[in-house]
Amino acid sequence: MITPIEAGLLVFIVATAVMTALLRDVLAAIIVFGGYSLGMAILWIVLQAPDVGLTEAAVGAGVMTVLFLATIARTTRLTGLEATTVDVNLPAAALCVVFVLAVLTTVPALPAVGAGPGENPAFGEISEYYVEEAYDDTHVENVVTAVLVAYRGFDTFGEATVVFAAGVGVLAVLRRGVFE
Amino acid sequence: MIEALFARYNYVVFALLLGIGLYIVIDDENLVKKVIGLNVFQTGIFLFFITVAVQDGAEPAVTSTGEGTFVNPLPHVLILTAIVVGVSLTALALALVVRIHEEYGSIREDVVVEVLERD
Numbered sequence: 001m002i003t004p005i006e007a008g009l010l011v012f013i014v015a016t017a018v019m020t021a022l023l024r025d026v027l028a029a030i031i032v033f034g035g036y037s038l039g040m041a042i043l044w045i046v047l048q049a050p051d052v053g054l055t056e057a058a059v060g061a062g063v064m065t066v067l068f069l070a071t072i073a074r075t076t077r078l079t080g081l082e083a084t085t086v087d088v089n090l091p092a093a094a095l096c097v098v099f100v101l102a103v104l105t106t107v108p109a110l111p112a113v114g115a116g117p118g119e120n121p122a123f124g125e126i127s128e129y130y131v132e133e134a135y136d137d138t139h140v141e142n143v144v145t146a147v148l149v150a151y152r153g154f155d156t157f158g159e160a161t162v163v164f165a166a167g168v169g170v171l172a173v174l175r176r177g178v179f180e
Numbered sequence: 181m182i183e184a185l186f187a188r189y190n191y192v193v194f195a196l197l198l199g200i201g202l203y204i205v206i207d208d209e210n211l212v213k214k215v216i217g218l219n220v221f222q223t224g225i226f227l228f229f230i231t232v233a234v235q236d237g238a239e240p241a242v243t244s245t246g247e248g249t250f251v252n253p254l255p256h257v258l259i260l261t262a263i264v265v266g267v268s269l270t271a272l273a274l275a276l277v278v279r280i281h282e283e284y285g286s287i288r289e290d291v292v293v294e295v296l297e298r299d
Contacts, residue, residue, distance in 0.1 A: 002189055010193050017200045017220050026212050033216050040223055047190075048240050048251045049230050055263050056226075063267055064219065071212055071274040075281040092207040100199035107191040108184040114236035116249075122232040127254050132246035143241035143253040148260060159261050166268030170275040 002113075009043045025082040030068045037061035051144045190231040197224030211277045211287045215270060222266050229255040 016036035023029040037060040044053035072078070117123040134146040148156055185192055197220055204217025233252040241253040277287055284292045 007189075010189065014193060014196055014200075017197055020213075020216060020220065021200050021204045021208075026210050029213055029216060033219070036220070037223075040226075043227075044230060047230050047234050048238060049233065049256050049259075050240050052226075052230060052256050052259050052263070055260055059263055059267050060219075060223070064270060067267075067271055067274055068212060068216070071277055074278055075212075075287045086208070089207045092203060095206070096199040096203040099202055100195050103195040103198060104185070104192065107188050107195065108181065110188055110191055111232075112187040113190050113231055114234055116235040116238075120232070120235070122252055122255065123235070127252045130253060131241055131243065131250050134241075135244040135246070141242050141244050143243065143250070144256045144260070147253060147257045152257065155261065159264055162265050163268045166272045169272045173272070173275040173279050 003046075006043070006046055009039055009046060013039045013043065022085040022088075024084045024086045026072055026076060027069075027078060028081050028083065030065060030072065033068070034061055034065040037064065051142070190227060190234075194224050194228045194231070197221070197227065209289045211280065211289060212274070214289075215273045215277065218273070219266065219270060222262070226259050226262065229259050 013036060016032050016039060019032045020029050020036060023032060037056065041053045041057035041061055044050070044056055111120040111122075117128075130143055130147055130151070134143045134151075135141060138146040138150040140146040140150065201217045201219075201221025201224060204220060205214050208214055208217065233255040235249060235251055238249045238251045241250040241256075243250065280292060281287050284295045286292060286295070
């Protein structure tokens with residue numbers, strides 16, 4: 001059953017997302033999007049995903065907002081905050097409504113929120129194995145960390161490669177340093 | 181139908197966030213806001229994965245014995261990776277926006293198209 005704090009967070013998230021879409025001023029949109037990311041981080045904590053919550057707060061609400069602000073500082077002449085909204089493009093909005101309805105038709109086929117093993121196909125032998133064996137195999141109590149750095153260490157190495165490649169890409173695109 | 185959706189409230193928000201993200205990407209002329217739209221779409225998909233992992237009365241999977249009720253740790257691991265990859269992609273997309281501004285003097289798609297047509 002939905003708790004009041006969850007309901008409040010979900011309403012906040014949808015409201016900030018809609019505001020981000022409608023605000024014409026890009027600086028105002030970035031600030032509202034920062035609030036959206038923070039709401040998301042708190043929602044992850046409420047949904048019992050503290051690792052994801054911390055990462056989202058540090059990276060989503062923190063680094064991402066700085067990246068957006070750095071970009072508009074270089075590209076947009078700021079004249080102060082404006083709260084004007086964009087005109088809604090009806091054909092585009094209608095297309096998105098159709099898309100949302102199409103996704104919603106698949107939702108009743110999903111397990112209810114909070115359904116455990118048996119009713120929820122996401123729970124199975126494999127996740128049980130990790131929960132039961134992670135400590136014996138890796139001596140790490142946090143199963144998320146154990147999977148991330150031990151069982152799927154090579155995958156995390158691949159992730160680091162992606163970050164490195166993106167960093168090289170940014171330098172190449174902006175023609176900085178060795179690419180000058 | 182309505183009851184089924186109400187028991188799956190997080191998935192309804194997931195669908196709404198995908199729709200809002202898609203709207204920003206296809207409608208907004210500002211390229212920085214398009215990147216924000218991609219991020220809204222992406223966090224909608226994160227919500228799907230984290231909701232799949234939830235179990236009533238469960239705790240985060242921190243244990244040395246494996247006894248107790250825990251949320252599913254595997255979707256959390258996937259989403260942790262996805263958040264970091266998402267930030268890398270955002271950084272690269274924003275670098276391209278800065279380059280487009282250097283080249284065309286604007287970060288608005290309609291202005292860039294105008295400049296392209298004029299030349």
